[in-house]
Amino acid sequence: MNNLYKNVKNINIPDNALDILNKLSEAGFEAYIVGGCVRDSLLGREPMDWDITTNAHPLEVKKLFKRTIDTGIKHGTVTVMKGQEGYEVTTYRVDGDYKDHRHPESVTFTPMLREDLRRRDFTINAMAWNPDKGLVDEFGGIDDLNAGIIRCVGDPMERFDEDALRILRALRFSAQLGYDIEEDTARAAKTLSDTLQRVSAERIQTELIKIMTSDRPTRLLEGRELGINKVILPELDEAIACDQNTPHHQWNVGEHSLRAAETIRNDKILRLSMLLHDIGKPSCKTTDEAGIDHFKGHAEVGAEMANNILRRLKMDNASIKKICLLVRYHDIMMKTEPTDKLVRKMLSVIGPENLDDLISVKKADVSAQSSYMQEEKLLGIERLKDKALEIIERGDALCLADLAVKGADLIEAGIKPGKEMGDCLKAMLADVLNTPSHNTREYLLRHIKNYL
Ligand code: CTP
Numbered sequence: 001m002n003n004l005y006k007n008v009k010n011i012n013i014p015d016n017a018l019d020i021l022n023k024l025s026e027a028g029f030e031a032y033i034v035g036g037c038v039r040d041s042l043l044g045r046e047p048m049d050w051d052i053t054t055n056a057h058p059l060e061v062k063k064l065f066k067r068t069i070d071t072g073i074k075h076g077t078v079t080v081m082k083g084q085e086g087y088e089v090t091t092y093r094v095d096g097d098y099k100d101h102r103h104p105e106s107v108t109f110t111p112m113l114r115e116d117l118r119r120r121d122f123t124i125n126a127m128a129w130n131p132d133k134g135l136v137d138e139f140g141g142i143d144d145l146n147a148g149i150i151r152c153v154g155d156p157m158e159r160f161d162e163d164a165l166r167i168l169r170a171l172r173f174s175a176q177l178g179y180d181i182e183e184d185t186a187r188a189a190k191t192l193s194d195t196l197q198r199v200s201a202e203r204i205q206t207e208l209i210k211i212m213t214s215d216r217p218t219r220l221l222e223g224r225e226l227g228i229n230k231v232i233l234p235e236l237d238e239a240i241a242c243d244q245n246t247p248h249h250q251w252n253v254g255e256h257s258l259r260a261a262e263t264i265r266n267d268k269i270l271r272l273s274m275l276l277h278d279i280g281k282p283s284c285k286t287t288d289e290a291g292i293d294h295f296k297g298h299a300e301v302g303a304e305m306a307n308n309i310l311r312r313l314k315m316d317n318a319s320i321k322k323i324c325l326l327v328r329y330h331d332i333m334m335k336t337e338p339t340d341k342l343v344r345k346m347l348s349v350i351g352p353e354n355l356d357d358l359i360s361v362k363k364a365d366v367s368a369q370s371s372y373m374q375e376e377k378l379l380g381i382e383r384l385k386d387k388a389l390e391i392i393e394r395g396d397a398l399c400l401a402d403l404a405v406k407g408a409d410l411i412e413a414g415i416k417p418g419k420e421m422g423d424c425l426k427a428m429l430a431d432v433l434n435t436p437s438h439n440t441r442e443y444l445l446r447h448i449k450n451y452l
Contacts, residue, residue, distance in 0.1 A: 011041045011129050014080035017050040020089065021130050023064055029056040030113065031089075032136065033091075039124050043177070044212050052080075052089045053128060061089050092116040098162040101195045110361050114138050118153060122168045122173065122185075125151045131201045132341050148179040156188035164195040171228055175211045175219035185218060193227030194390035204232050204437070206315040212271040217261040221254070235279050235309060242282040245293045250370040253281045260368035264360055269319060273326040273357075274364055276306040280327075304327035326355060338387045340396075344433045347388055348398045353418060355392070359385045396436045400425050403432065404441045413448055422452070427451035 024031035031054040037047035045276035060067045067081040068403035076091035078427030120126040127141040139153045152159040167189045229237045240254030281295045302323045310320045366377045391449040432439040
C-alpha cells in the first residue's frame with residue numbers, strides 16, 4: 001500500500017462534527033464520519049459536507065442534541081444543527097428493495113457498521129473514520145484510492161440496479177479524480193445504462209455539471225462507450241461520430257468540444273458553452289468535391305439545439321440564455337476585419353457585458369483546433385478584443401438606451417407609441433451604429449422621416 005494514506009489517525013474534522021461524534025460516543029453509541037468526507041479528507045480535498053453514521057436510532061439522536069431537524073426520519077436521518085451548520089446523522093441501515101432504480105422501498109436499521117458500508121456505491125465512498133478507531137475500510141477503499149480506481153462495493157450489477165444514478169456518478173468521480181473505472185464496474189454500467197432514463201433531469205444536470213467543471217470533461221468520451229451519453233446527451237454521441245475533414249481541425253466534433261471545454265476557465269456557463277458550441281455541426285455537415293467538410297449555419301442551429309438540450313435538463317433560464325448566446329455567436333467575426341462599424345454591431349448584438357466570455361469562448365475554440373493558422377486566429381481574436389474595448393471605452397452608442405433621443409421626444413415629434421416607435425428607435429440605432437456622430441438629439445429628430 002502507498003504511504004499516502006497511512007496516517008489516517010489524523011483526519012482534520014471540524015470541531016462541530018467532532019463534538020457530535022464525542023457526544024454520541026459518551027452516550028454509549030458508535031459514531032463515525034462516513035462516505036464522501038472521508039474520501040475527500042484522505043485525498044486532501046476540502047469535503048463539501050460531513051456525514052455521520054451511528055448505531056443510535058433517530059429518536060436517540062434527537063434526545064441527545066438540542067437542535068435537530070427531521071430530515072428523513074424514515075430513512076434514519078436527523079440533521080443536527082450547530083450554529084448555522086447542519087450535520088446529517090444517519091442510523092446504520094440496510095436498504096430494502098429498489099423498485100424504481102432510484103429509491104429504496106424501505107430501509108432497515110442494523111447494528112453493524114459493516115452492513116451500512118456494504119450498501120454504498122463505491123469502495124472509495126465506503127469508508128468510515130473516528131478518532132478512536134481510526135479508519136474502517138472493509139472493502140479496499142484505500143487500495144482503490146491509491147490505485148486510482150472506481151470500483152463498486154460488492155456486485156456492481158446489484159449496486160447499479162439499486163440506484164441508476166450511480167452509473168453516472170462512476171463517470172463523474174472518474175472525471176473529478178482522474179481515476180479509471182474498474183472493468184466489472186464498467187461492464188455493469190454499460191449493461192444497465194438504459195436504466196439512467198429513470199433518473200430525474202435535475203439529478204442528471206447536477207452530475208453533468210460536475211463532470212464539465214471537473215479537471216477532465218474529456219472523460220465524457222468514455223460516456224459513449226459506457227452507454228451513458230445515449231441516455232443523457234445523445235447529441236454528444238452524434239458529435240463524437242462526426243469527423244471533420246478540414247485543415248482547421250484535428251479532432252471529431254465531440255472531442256474538439258470537450259477538449260475546448262477542458263481549456264476554458266472552470267465556470268459552469270463557459271464549460272457548457274464549449275460542450276455545446278458545435279453541437280449543430282453534425283446536422284449542417286456538407287462535403288465539397290475536394291472532400292473537405294463544411295458546417296455552414298452550425299452556430300445558429302447549435303443555439304437552437306442547446307436551448308432544447310438545456311431545457312430538457314431543467315437548467316435555469318438565465319444560464320440557458322447566456323449559453324445559447326455564446327453558442328450562437330462563438331464564430332462571429334472570425335473571418336472579417338474588425339472594423340469599428342462591424343465591432344460596434346457585434347457588441348450591440350452580444351451586449352458589452354458578454355464580451356469577456358465571448359472572447360474566452362473563441363480562444364478556447366481555436367486552442368482545440370489544429371495548428372493550421374492557429375497563431376493568426378488567436379491574434380485576430382486579440383485584435384477583436386482590443387477594438388471592442390476601445391469602442392466601449394469611447395462610449396459609442398450600442399443599444400437603444402444609449403440613443404440621444406428618448407420615447408418622449410418621439411411622441412412629441414408625433415410618433416405613435418408601440419410598434420411605430422419601436423421600429424423608429426431601431427432604425428436610429430442601426431444608423432448610429434454605422435455613424436456614431438449621428439447620435440445627437442438634434443440630428444436624429446431632424447432626420448426622423450428617414451427612420452420611419
Ligand atoms: N451514496 C451511495 N449511492 C448514491 C449516493 C450516495 O451509496 N447514489 C453514498 C456514498 O457512500 C456517498 C455518500 O452516500 O459517499 C454520500 O453521498 P453524496 O453526499 O451524494 O456524495 P459524496 O460521495 O459525498 O460526493 P459529492 O459530495 O462529491 O457528491
